[in-house]
Amino acid sequence: MIEILTTGLPNTVQDLGRPGHLALGVSHGGAMDGRALAIANLLLGNDVSAAGIEVALHPFRLRAHVDTAVAVTGADCTVSIGDRPCPPWWATTIRAGEMLAIEAPRTGARSCIAFAGGLDLPAVMGSRATDVKGGFGGLAGRGLVRGDRLALNPAACALPAGGLGAALEERRGAADGLTSAIELRFLPAAEFDAFTPQARAAFIGGDWSVTNDANRMGYRLSGATLALVSPLELLSHGIVPGTVQVPPSGQPIIQLADANTCGGYPKIATVIEADLWRLAQAPVGARLRFSPTSTAAATEALRAQARWQEAFVTARSLALGYR
Missing domain, CATH: 2.40.100.10 (Cyclophilin-like)
Structure with a gap:
């Protein structure tokens, strides 16, 4: 169980969305930065589409009521657990009673938070993503408010001592948007x-x-x-x-x-x-x-992302000593 301490209504529960329902007038939805959520989940050994939290309004704070593991990706923010600073794009343990704090971004706009096992919420049309416009999914189809409590799926998460990170230098530079287009x-x-x-x-x-x-x-x-x-x-x-x-x-x-x-x-x-x-x-x-660009280049760009994700899974396994 986690408890929301400081938030705003733009912050919502998201996964990778509910494709296949456009003909019914239902948006794809899901995390705006799907890559960031996928990597946060992979850092923890989750399925890439496990439900987490998308933070669009900072600062954001939550308290853990159980021992678990958490990963924060997306915008370049100051992140801490208790009095421990966390590097960007990092997964680490959080103990019952500790507070996770994410401050306003230096660059970028949205943070993604994943939890070992993912958030335990009912799926609607195959997804736990919040559709605020339709009023369904996530937590009662709405943004998060102070005092909300969210259950976690049980999961065993193996992490090295000190945590595990992802090196994405090209993403941090591209997300600036303040000094370059x-x-x-x-x-x-x-x-x-x-x-x-x-x-x-x-x-x-x-x-x-x-x-x-x-x-x-x-x-x-x-x-x-x-x-x-x-x-x-x-x-x-x-x-x-x-x-x-x-x-x-x-x-x-x-x-x-x-x-x-x-x-x-x-x-x-x-x-x-x-x-x-x-x-x-x-x-x-x-x-x-x-x-x-061209259709061929657009297709290759998606394939390159898939290859990068596969390489990341392999690198995580090696970091944990798996073969």
Whole structure:
């Protein structure tokens, strides 16, 4: 059992989501930074989609009421257990009565917390992810509040003395977004050619800022006004996380984990799945830059992530003395 001490409603229980239900109007959902949650779980020997906590509003604090193990990944934050500081991207033990504290990020936007065995909550449509819009999943379909208590699945977690970490230097640098633009690869969407040549050039060549209108449903961006060649009316059509729509204002909206499953605004691009974690770690005010890519390159990027994850599992086994 863990108890939430300091939190905010944007902090929710998440796993890797509930794919396969878009036709029913149910968002994919799940952790915005799925890679970070997967690595946190792998550090503990969990299934990659075990339910944990996504922290989007810091500081965050919880107290353990049992001896267990915990891993914190995602944004670059100061993390401590009791009076012990923890390195970034680290798994370690936490004793009954000890407090885990995560301070405001230095870079990045979201932290992922995993627990040995995962959070013990009922699955809804195959997932424990919180869908706040639908009011289901997670803890009664809502964000976490002070005093919430969450049960843990029983699990034996083997860790070396002092804990176990993941070296992800490229991720910490890419998640900055304050000193440099975050590069996002994209595929042209169905209405890409319906925008003027000037708009297409501005989309690719310009910097875009994440506005205050940013949450798990999507980010509204600020930058050049993207104009259509001629007015265009569309019936509502399917959209997925990463879809970049352009409403009449000409300012793009990137659909994210909890986005609606259909919409009628023209689509200029789709950010590739392998880069969605970069958006998850883009704080308000971050600068984004879009770079065109190919379907083959997008597929290879996902395969490379899968290979990296497999290598990480092997490295963890070696660190624990397994062969």
